[in-house]
Amino acid sequence: MPLDIDRYSHLSSPIQRWDPRFKIAALGTLIISIAMLKTLPLAIVALIVVIMILWFSNLPAHFVSHGMTGVIIFLLPFFLIMPVTYPGESSASFLGMPFAWEGFRLALLIFIKAVSIVLTSFAIFGSSRFDVSMIALQRLKCPKIMTQMLLFTYRYTYTFLEEMRRMHTSMNVRGFIPRTNAYTLSTFGNFVGTLLVRSFERTERVYKAMLSKGYQGEFHSLVTFESNRYDWIKLILIIIMAVCLYTVDGWSGFSPAQQGWY
Protein backbone atom coordinates (compact mmCIF):
# COMPACT_ATOMS: atom_id res chain seq x y z
CA MET A 1 0.00 0.00 0.00
CA PRO A 2 1.60 3.26 -1.06
CA LEU A 3 1.70 6.04 1.46
CA ASP A 4 1.43 9.73 0.97
CA ILE A 5 4.98 10.93 1.04
CA ASP A 6 4.28 14.34 2.58
CA ARG A 7 2.42 13.03 5.62
CA TYR A 8 5.12 14.29 7.99
CA SER A 9 5.98 17.54 6.25
CA HIS A 10 4.51 19.56 9.12
CA LEU A 11 7.25 18.49 11.53
CA SER A 12 9.80 21.09 12.40
CA SER A 13 13.44 20.31 11.75
CA PRO A 14 16.42 21.81 9.94
CA ILE A 15 15.43 19.82 6.83
CA GLN A 16 11.75 20.78 6.95
CA ARG A 17 12.63 24.45 7.40
CA TRP A 18 15.04 24.36 4.48
CA ASP A 19 13.84 26.28 1.42
CA PRO A 20 12.57 23.51 -0.92
CA ARG A 21 14.39 24.99 -3.92
CA PHE A 22 17.72 24.72 -2.11
CA LYS A 23 16.83 21.35 -0.68
CA ILE A 24 16.05 19.84 -4.09
CA ALA A 25 19.16 21.33 -5.69
CA ALA A 26 21.52 20.24 -2.90
CA LEU A 27 20.19 16.76 -2.21
CA GLY A 28 19.73 16.20 -5.95
CA THR A 29 23.47 16.81 -6.39
CA LEU A 30 24.14 14.39 -3.55
CA ILE A 31 22.02 11.73 -5.30
CA ILE A 32 23.97 12.11 -8.54
CA SER A 33 27.26 11.83 -6.69
CA ILE A 34 26.10 8.68 -4.84
CA ALA A 35 24.96 7.13 -8.12
CA MET A 36 28.49 7.48 -9.49
CA LEU A 37 30.31 5.84 -6.57
CA LYS A 38 32.34 2.75 -7.42
CA THR A 39 33.94 1.65 -4.15
CA LEU A 40 32.36 0.04 -1.11
CA PRO A 41 33.90 2.19 1.67
CA LEU A 42 32.66 5.41 0.10
CA ALA A 43 29.21 3.92 -0.47
CA ILE A 44 29.06 3.12 3.24
CA VAL A 45 30.15 6.67 4.10
CA ALA A 46 27.41 7.96 1.79
CA LEU A 47 24.85 5.77 3.51
CA ILE A 48 25.90 7.14 6.90
CA VAL A 49 25.68 10.73 5.60
CA VAL A 50 22.19 10.10 4.26
CA ILE A 51 21.03 8.45 7.48
CA MET A 52 22.30 11.51 9.38
CA ILE A 53 20.34 13.80 7.07
CA LEU A 54 17.21 11.73 7.67
CA TRP A 55 17.87 11.78 11.40
CA PHE A 56 18.00 15.57 11.27
CA SER A 57 14.72 15.61 9.35
CA ASN A 58 12.84 14.02 12.28
CA LEU A 59 10.83 11.77 9.94
CA PRO A 60 9.50 8.87 12.03
CA ALA A 61 11.45 5.66 11.58
CA HIS A 62 8.37 3.52 10.88
CA PHE A 63 7.38 5.86 8.04
CA VAL A 64 10.76 5.50 6.36
CA SER A 65 11.11 1.77 6.98
CA HIS A 66 7.62 1.13 5.61
CA GLY A 67 8.63 2.85 2.40
CA MET A 68 11.93 0.99 2.26
CA THR A 69 10.56 -2.54 2.54
CA GLY A 70 9.50 -2.70 -1.10
CA VAL A 71 12.85 -1.32 -2.27
CA ILE A 72 14.80 -3.87 -0.27
CA ILE A 73 12.69 -6.79 -1.51
CA PHE A 74 13.23 -5.55 -5.03
CA LEU A 75 17.01 -5.50 -4.53
CA LEU A 76 17.43 -8.87 -2.83
CA PRO A 77 17.46 -10.94 -6.06
CA PHE A 78 20.78 -9.26 -6.95
CA PHE A 79 22.43 -11.08 -4.05
CA LEU A 80 21.19 -14.36 -5.48
CA ILE A 81 21.89 -13.73 -9.15
CA MET A 82 25.11 -11.72 -9.24
CA PRO A 83 27.43 -14.09 -7.30
CA VAL A 84 26.21 -17.10 -9.25
CA THR A 85 26.38 -15.59 -12.69
CA TYR A 86 29.56 -13.53 -12.35
CA PRO A 87 31.80 -14.38 -15.33
CA GLY A 88 35.18 -16.02 -14.79
CA GLU A 89 36.44 -18.38 -12.13
CA SER A 90 34.38 -18.52 -9.00
CA SER A 91 36.39 -18.49 -5.83
CA ALA A 92 34.03 -20.46 -3.64
CA SER A 93 30.97 -22.59 -3.83
CA PHE A 94 27.75 -22.35 -1.92
CA LEU A 95 25.19 -25.16 -1.74
CA GLY A 96 26.90 -26.82 -4.67
CA MET A 97 26.66 -23.72 -6.84
CA PRO A 98 29.61 -21.60 -7.90
CA PHE A 99 29.74 -18.51 -5.75
CA ALA A 100 31.89 -15.56 -6.83
CA TRP A 101 32.79 -13.02 -4.16
CA GLU A 102 33.30 -10.48 -6.97
CA GLY A 103 29.62 -10.75 -7.81
CA PHE A 104 28.66 -10.51 -4.17
CA ARG A 105 30.70 -7.33 -3.70
CA LEU A 106 29.06 -5.79 -6.72
CA ALA A 107 25.61 -6.74 -5.43
CA LEU A 108 26.46 -5.22 -2.06
CA LEU A 109 27.60 -1.97 -3.70
CA ILE A 110 24.39 -1.80 -5.73
CA PHE A 111 22.35 -2.44 -2.61
CA ILE A 112 24.01 0.24 -0.48
CA LYS A 113 23.86 2.84 -3.25
CA ALA A 114 20.23 2.18 -4.04
CA VAL A 115 19.18 2.34 -0.40
CA SER A 116 21.08 5.62 0.12
CA ILE A 117 19.51 7.20 -2.96
CA VAL A 118 15.98 6.22 -2.02
CA LEU A 119 16.55 7.47 1.53
CA THR A 120 17.73 10.80 0.12
CA SER A 121 14.61 11.17 -1.97
CA PHE A 122 12.61 10.48 1.19
CA ALA A 123 14.47 13.35 2.83
CA ILE A 124 13.66 15.63 -0.12
CA PHE A 125 10.00 14.88 -0.68
CA GLY A 126 9.03 13.69 2.77
CA SER A 127 9.92 17.02 4.30
CA SER A 128 7.73 19.45 2.35
CA ARG A 129 4.16 19.41 1.13
CA PHE A 130 3.94 17.81 -2.29
CA ASP A 131 2.49 20.86 -4.03
CA VAL A 132 5.22 23.05 -2.51
CA SER A 133 7.87 20.66 -3.82
CA MET A 134 6.31 20.85 -7.27
CA ILE A 135 6.31 24.65 -7.26
CA ALA A 136 9.93 24.56 -6.14
CA LEU A 137 10.71 22.22 -9.04
CA GLN A 138 9.00 24.67 -11.36
CA ARG A 139 11.18 27.50 -10.01
CA LEU A 140 14.17 25.31 -10.77
CA LYS A 141 13.13 25.43 -14.45
CA CYS A 142 11.40 22.08 -14.59
CA PRO A 143 8.82 22.36 -17.44
CA LYS A 144 5.44 23.59 -16.23
CA ILE A 145 3.60 20.92 -18.14
CA MET A 146 5.51 18.25 -16.24
CA THR A 147 4.90 19.64 -12.76
CA GLN A 148 1.21 20.14 -13.51
CA MET A 149 0.76 16.61 -14.71
CA LEU A 150 2.63 15.36 -11.66
CA LEU A 151 0.24 17.24 -9.41
CA PHE A 152 -2.83 15.94 -11.23
CA THR A 153 -1.57 12.37 -11.24
CA TYR A 154 -0.68 12.59 -7.58
CA ARG A 155 -4.23 13.65 -6.72
CA TYR A 156 -5.87 11.06 -8.98
CA THR A 157 -3.75 8.17 -7.76
CA TYR A 158 -5.38 8.13 -4.35
CA THR A 159 -8.88 8.54 -5.78
CA PHE A 160 -8.40 5.64 -8.13
CA LEU A 161 -6.84 3.45 -5.47
CA GLU A 162 -10.03 3.91 -3.50
CA GLU A 163 -12.09 3.14 -6.60
CA MET A 164 -10.05 0.03 -7.30
CA ARG A 165 -10.49 -1.21 -3.75
CA ARG A 166 -14.26 -0.79 -4.08
CA MET A 167 -14.33 -2.71 -7.35
CA HIS A 168 -12.13 -5.39 -5.88
CA THR A 169 -14.45 -5.84 -2.94
CA SER A 170 -17.43 -6.22 -5.24
CA MET A 171 -15.54 -8.80 -7.29
CA ASN A 172 -14.73 -10.78 -4.16
CA VAL A 173 -18.30 -10.57 -2.96
CA ARG A 174 -19.44 -12.12 -6.20
CA GLY A 175 -17.08 -15.01 -5.60
CA PHE A 176 -14.17 -14.23 -7.91
CA ILE A 177 -10.98 -16.08 -7.00
CA PRO A 178 -7.91 -15.30 -9.12
CA ARG A 179 -6.26 -18.43 -10.50
CA THR A 180 -3.70 -19.18 -13.19
CA ASN A 181 -6.09 -19.45 -16.11
CA ALA A 182 -7.42 -17.56 -19.11
CA TYR A 183 -10.64 -16.64 -17.35
CA THR A 184 -8.76 -14.79 -14.61
CA LEU A 185 -6.72 -12.88 -17.17
CA SER A 186 -9.72 -11.80 -19.21
CA THR A 187 -11.50 -10.76 -15.99
CA PHE A 188 -8.52 -8.64 -15.06
CA GLY A 189 -8.63 -7.13 -18.54
CA ASN A 190 -12.25 -6.15 -18.08
CA PHE A 191 -11.45 -4.91 -14.59
CA VAL A 192 -8.75 -2.59 -15.93
CA GLY A 193 -11.08 -1.47 -18.72
CA THR A 194 -13.87 -0.65 -16.26
CA LEU A 195 -11.49 1.24 -14.03
CA LEU A 196 -10.31 3.24 -17.04
CA VAL A 197 -13.81 4.14 -18.19
CA ARG A 198 -14.95 5.13 -14.70
CA SER A 199 -11.87 7.23 -13.99
CA PHE A 200 -12.03 8.82 -17.38
CA GLU A 201 -15.62 9.91 -17.08
CA ARG A 202 -15.06 11.22 -13.60
CA THR A 203 -12.08 13.34 -14.57
CA GLU A 204 -13.89 14.63 -17.64
CA ARG A 205 -16.44 16.16 -15.29
CA VAL A 206 -13.68 17.57 -13.12
CA TYR A 207 -11.96 19.05 -16.14
CA LYS A 208 -15.12 20.74 -17.36
CA ALA A 209 -15.63 22.20 -13.90
CA MET A 210 -12.07 23.49 -13.95
CA LEU A 211 -12.53 25.05 -17.38
CA SER A 212 -15.68 26.83 -16.31
CA LYS A 213 -13.78 28.26 -13.36
CA GLY A 214 -11.21 29.73 -15.71
CA TYR A 215 -8.45 27.13 -15.82
CA GLN A 216 -5.96 28.03 -18.54
CA GLY A 217 -3.19 25.57 -17.97
CA GLU A 218 -1.69 27.18 -14.93
CA PHE A 219 -2.07 26.88 -11.20
CA HIS A 220 -1.75 30.03 -9.20
CA SER A 221 -0.24 29.59 -5.83
CA LEU A 222 0.14 31.64 -2.70
CA VAL A 223 3.37 29.88 -1.86
CA THR A 224 6.37 32.18 -1.80
CA PHE A 225 9.92 31.15 -1.20
CA GLU A 226 12.34 33.11 0.90
CA SER A 227 15.90 32.05 1.31
CA ASN A 228 18.11 33.08 4.18
CA ARG A 229 21.69 32.54 5.25
CA TYR A 230 20.98 29.11 6.71
CA ASP A 231 19.54 27.83 3.42
CA TRP A 232 22.78 28.75 1.70
CA ILE A 233 24.93 27.22 4.44
CA LYS A 234 23.07 23.90 4.24
CA LEU A 235 23.27 23.96 0.46
CA ILE A 236 27.02 24.54 0.48
CA LEU A 237 27.59 21.88 3.16
CA ILE A 238 25.73 19.22 1.20
CA ILE A 239 27.37 20.13 -2.10
CA ILE A 240 30.83 19.96 -0.50
CA MET A 241 29.86 16.55 0.85
CA ALA A 242 28.74 15.39 -2.60
CA VAL A 243 31.91 16.62 -4.28
CA CYS A 244 34.10 15.05 -1.57
CA LEU A 245 32.37 11.68 -1.89
CA TYR A 246 32.90 11.68 -5.62
CA THR A 247 36.53 12.84 -5.62
CA VAL A 248 37.66 10.60 -2.74
CA ASP A 249 35.98 7.70 -4.52
CA GLY A 250 37.97 8.36 -7.66
CA TRP A 251 41.36 9.40 -6.26
CA SER A 252 41.82 7.40 -3.09
CA GLY A 253 43.52 4.02 -3.08
CA PHE A 254 40.22 2.18 -2.74
CA SER A 255 39.58 -0.32 -5.48
CA PRO A 256 36.26 -0.60 -7.29
CA ALA A 257 33.82 -3.14 -5.88
CA GLN A 258 34.52 -5.64 -8.65
CA GLN A 259 38.14 -5.88 -7.52
CA GLY A 260 38.20 -5.62 -3.77
CA TRP A 261 36.44 -4.82 -0.55
CA TYR A 262 38.41 -1.61 -0.02
Place this chain on the structure above:
Amino acid sequence: MHISDGVLNAPVLAAGFAGTVVLAAITLRKMDLEDIPKISVITAVFFVTSLIKVPVGPTSIHLILNGLVGVILGWRTFPAILLGLILQALLFGHGGVTVIGVNAIMLGGGGLIAYMVWQLRHRFDIPKKEVVFGSLAGAAGVASSGIVLASALLTTGEAFLGTAYYVLAAHVPIIIIEAAVVGSAAGFLKRVKPEILAGQTSKHTASS
Protein backbone atom coordinates in the same frame (compact mmCIF):
# COMPACT_ATOMS: atom_id res chain seq x y z
CA MET B 1 9.28 -3.97 -13.83
CA HIS B 2 12.08 -1.53 -13.80
CA ILE B 3 15.71 -1.29 -13.00
CA SER B 4 16.76 0.23 -9.69
CA ASP B 5 19.33 2.80 -8.65
CA GLY B 6 22.95 1.86 -8.37
CA VAL B 7 23.04 -0.88 -11.01
CA LEU B 8 23.91 0.81 -14.26
CA ASN B 9 27.05 2.87 -14.83
CA ALA B 10 27.13 6.59 -15.56
CA PRO B 11 27.35 6.46 -19.40
CA VAL B 12 24.28 4.22 -19.65
CA LEU B 13 22.37 6.44 -17.24
CA ALA B 14 23.38 9.54 -19.18
CA ALA B 15 22.37 7.92 -22.48
CA GLY B 16 19.02 7.09 -20.91
CA PHE B 17 18.43 10.69 -19.90
CA ALA B 18 19.55 12.00 -23.28
CA GLY B 19 17.21 9.65 -25.12
CA THR B 20 14.39 10.52 -22.75
CA VAL B 21 14.82 14.25 -23.31
CA VAL B 22 14.72 13.76 -27.09
CA LEU B 23 11.69 11.45 -27.04
CA ALA B 24 9.90 13.67 -24.52
CA ALA B 25 10.55 16.76 -26.65
CA ILE B 26 9.19 15.04 -29.76
CA THR B 27 6.12 13.55 -28.11
CA LEU B 28 5.30 16.61 -26.00
CA ARG B 29 5.09 18.70 -29.14
CA LYS B 30 2.03 16.71 -30.18
CA MET B 31 0.19 17.73 -27.03
CA ASP B 32 -2.15 20.53 -26.17
CA LEU B 33 -3.63 21.88 -22.97
CA GLU B 34 -6.64 19.62 -23.14
CA ASP B 35 -4.41 16.57 -23.01
CA ILE B 36 -2.95 17.33 -19.59
CA PRO B 37 -5.82 15.95 -17.52
CA LYS B 38 -6.33 12.99 -19.88
CA ILE B 39 -2.72 11.94 -19.68
CA SER B 40 -2.72 12.38 -15.92
CA VAL B 41 -5.76 10.13 -15.62
CA ILE B 42 -4.22 7.35 -17.64
CA THR B 43 -0.94 7.69 -15.77
CA ALA B 44 -2.71 7.39 -12.45
CA VAL B 45 -4.69 4.36 -13.63
CA PHE B 46 -1.52 2.82 -15.05
CA PHE B 47 0.13 3.33 -11.71
CA VAL B 48 -2.77 1.96 -9.68
CA THR B 49 -3.24 -1.12 -11.87
CA SER B 50 0.43 -1.96 -11.59
CA LEU B 51 -0.47 -2.98 -8.04
CA ILE B 52 -2.74 -5.78 -9.30
CA LYS B 53 -1.21 -9.19 -8.74
CA VAL B 54 -1.87 -12.04 -11.14
CA PRO B 55 -1.29 -15.50 -9.64
CA VAL B 56 1.19 -17.61 -11.59
CA GLY B 57 1.55 -21.02 -10.03
CA PRO B 58 2.82 -20.51 -6.49
CA THR B 59 3.91 -16.88 -6.98
CA SER B 60 2.32 -13.82 -8.51
CA ILE B 61 3.28 -11.25 -11.10
CA HIS B 62 2.49 -7.57 -11.17
CA LEU B 63 0.83 -6.15 -14.24
CA ILE B 64 2.94 -3.65 -16.21
CA LEU B 65 0.44 -2.59 -18.88
CA ASN B 66 2.71 -0.22 -20.79
CA GLY B 67 1.20 -1.78 -23.94
CA LEU B 68 -2.27 -0.72 -22.80
CA VAL B 69 -1.07 2.84 -22.27
CA GLY B 70 0.22 2.80 -25.86
CA VAL B 71 -3.13 1.52 -27.10
CA ILE B 72 -4.95 4.38 -25.36
CA LEU B 73 -2.61 7.35 -25.54
CA GLY B 74 -0.77 6.81 -28.82
CA TRP B 75 2.23 9.08 -29.09
CA ARG B 76 1.46 10.67 -25.76
CA THR B 77 2.35 7.39 -24.09
CA PHE B 78 5.90 8.50 -23.61
CA PRO B 79 5.28 11.59 -21.45
CA ALA B 80 2.64 9.66 -19.53
CA ILE B 81 4.97 6.82 -18.64
CA LEU B 82 7.82 9.22 -17.88
CA LEU B 83 5.50 10.96 -15.49
CA GLY B 84 4.43 7.72 -13.86
CA LEU B 85 8.04 6.74 -13.33
CA ILE B 86 8.97 10.10 -11.82
CA LEU B 87 6.08 9.81 -9.42
CA GLN B 88 6.94 6.25 -8.47
CA ALA B 89 10.56 7.15 -7.90
CA LEU B 90 9.81 10.27 -5.89
CA LEU B 91 6.93 9.05 -3.81
CA PHE B 92 7.26 5.36 -3.35
CA GLY B 93 10.93 4.73 -3.91
CA HIS B 94 10.20 2.21 -6.68
CA GLY B 95 12.90 2.22 -9.30
CA GLY B 96 14.97 5.27 -8.62
CA VAL B 97 15.80 8.82 -9.45
CA THR B 98 18.99 8.26 -11.41
CA VAL B 99 17.43 5.57 -13.60
CA ILE B 100 14.34 7.53 -14.63
CA GLY B 101 15.86 8.06 -18.08
CA VAL B 102 16.65 4.42 -18.72
CA ASN B 103 13.33 3.25 -17.31
CA ALA B 104 11.44 5.77 -19.45
CA ILE B 105 13.16 4.49 -22.59
CA MET B 106 12.45 0.94 -21.50
CA LEU B 107 8.75 1.23 -20.59
CA GLY B 108 7.82 4.31 -22.62
CA GLY B 109 9.64 3.05 -25.69
CA GLY B 110 7.82 -0.25 -25.27
CA GLY B 111 4.56 1.67 -25.10
CA LEU B 112 5.35 3.49 -28.35
CA ILE B 113 6.12 0.19 -30.08
CA ALA B 114 2.87 -1.22 -28.73
CA TYR B 115 1.06 1.73 -30.29
CA MET B 116 2.68 1.07 -33.67
CA VAL B 117 1.59 -2.58 -33.49
CA TRP B 118 -1.89 -1.48 -32.45
CA GLN B 119 -2.18 0.84 -35.44
CA LEU B 120 -1.52 -2.06 -37.82
CA ARG B 121 -5.05 -3.27 -37.13
CA HIS B 122 -6.39 -0.80 -39.69
CA ARG B 123 -4.82 -2.90 -42.42
CA PHE B 124 -6.69 -6.05 -41.49
CA ASP B 125 -10.30 -6.93 -41.65
CA ILE B 126 -10.80 -9.77 -39.23
CA PRO B 127 -13.38 -10.32 -36.50
CA LYS B 128 -12.43 -9.11 -33.03
CA LYS B 129 -9.38 -7.35 -34.33
CA GLU B 130 -9.24 -5.08 -31.26
CA VAL B 131 -8.70 -8.14 -29.08
CA VAL B 132 -6.13 -9.62 -31.45
CA PHE B 133 -4.14 -6.45 -31.92
CA GLY B 134 -4.58 -5.45 -28.30
CA SER B 135 -2.93 -8.73 -27.33
CA LEU B 136 -0.15 -8.25 -29.85
CA ALA B 137 0.40 -4.70 -28.63
CA GLY B 138 0.47 -5.86 -25.01
CA ALA B 139 3.01 -8.53 -25.86
CA ALA B 140 5.11 -6.16 -27.99
CA GLY B 141 5.17 -3.54 -25.25
CA VAL B 142 6.56 -5.84 -22.59
CA ALA B 143 8.83 -7.75 -24.95
CA SER B 144 10.58 -4.62 -26.18
CA SER B 145 10.94 -3.39 -22.61
CA GLY B 146 12.61 -6.67 -21.72
CA ILE B 147 15.02 -6.32 -24.61
CA VAL B 148 15.90 -2.74 -23.66
CA LEU B 149 16.46 -3.82 -20.06
CA ALA B 150 18.69 -6.72 -21.05
CA SER B 151 20.77 -4.54 -23.36
CA ALA B 152 21.12 -1.80 -20.73
CA LEU B 153 22.50 -4.44 -18.38
CA LEU B 154 24.84 -5.79 -21.05
CA THR B 155 26.27 -2.39 -21.98
CA THR B 156 27.02 -1.79 -18.31
CA GLY B 157 29.40 -4.70 -18.10
CA GLU B 158 29.86 -8.38 -18.79
CA ALA B 159 29.33 -9.07 -15.10
CA PHE B 160 25.66 -8.66 -15.89
CA LEU B 161 25.53 -11.25 -18.66
CA GLY B 162 23.88 -13.86 -16.45
CA THR B 163 21.44 -11.31 -15.03
CA ALA B 164 20.49 -10.25 -18.56
CA TYR B 165 19.65 -13.85 -19.55
CA TYR B 166 17.65 -14.25 -16.38
CA VAL B 167 15.74 -11.05 -17.18
CA LEU B 168 14.87 -12.24 -20.68
CA ALA B 169 13.70 -15.62 -19.41
CA ALA B 170 11.60 -14.02 -16.70
CA HIS B 171 9.80 -12.00 -19.35
CA VAL B 172 8.22 -14.97 -21.10
CA PRO B 173 5.36 -15.51 -18.60
CA ILE B 174 4.93 -11.72 -18.30
CA ILE B 175 4.49 -11.42 -22.06
CA ILE B 176 1.75 -14.06 -22.09
CA ILE B 177 -0.11 -12.46 -19.18
CA GLU B 178 0.13 -8.94 -20.56
CA ALA B 179 -1.06 -10.11 -23.97
CA ALA B 180 -4.16 -11.69 -22.44
CA VAL B 181 -4.98 -8.75 -20.15
CA VAL B 182 -4.35 -5.98 -22.69
CA GLY B 183 -6.28 -7.89 -25.38
CA SER B 184 -9.30 -8.32 -23.18
CA ALA B 185 -9.11 -4.71 -21.94
CA ALA B 186 -8.93 -3.45 -25.53
CA GLY B 187 -11.94 -5.58 -26.51
CA PHE B 188 -13.83 -4.27 -23.49
CA LEU B 189 -13.05 -0.65 -24.30
CA LYS B 190 -14.04 -1.20 -27.93
CA ARG B 191 -17.47 -2.35 -26.78
CA VAL B 192 -17.98 0.18 -23.99
CA LYS B 193 -16.15 3.39 -24.84
CA PRO B 194 -14.36 3.11 -28.19
CA GLU B 195 -13.39 6.79 -28.33
CA ILE B 196 -10.93 6.21 -25.48
CA LEU B 197 -8.73 4.04 -27.72
CA ALA B 198 -5.95 5.63 -29.77
CA GLY B 199 -6.59 6.08 -33.48
CA GLN B 200 -10.18 4.87 -33.15
CA THR B 201 -12.86 6.56 -35.18
CA SER B 202 -15.91 5.20 -33.44
CA LYS B 203 -18.32 5.43 -36.40
CA HIS B 204 -16.03 3.84 -38.92
CA THR B 205 -15.25 0.65 -37.04
CA ALA B 206 -18.65 0.22 -35.46
CA SER B 207 -19.76 -2.04 -38.31
CA SER B 208 -16.87 -4.49 -38.13
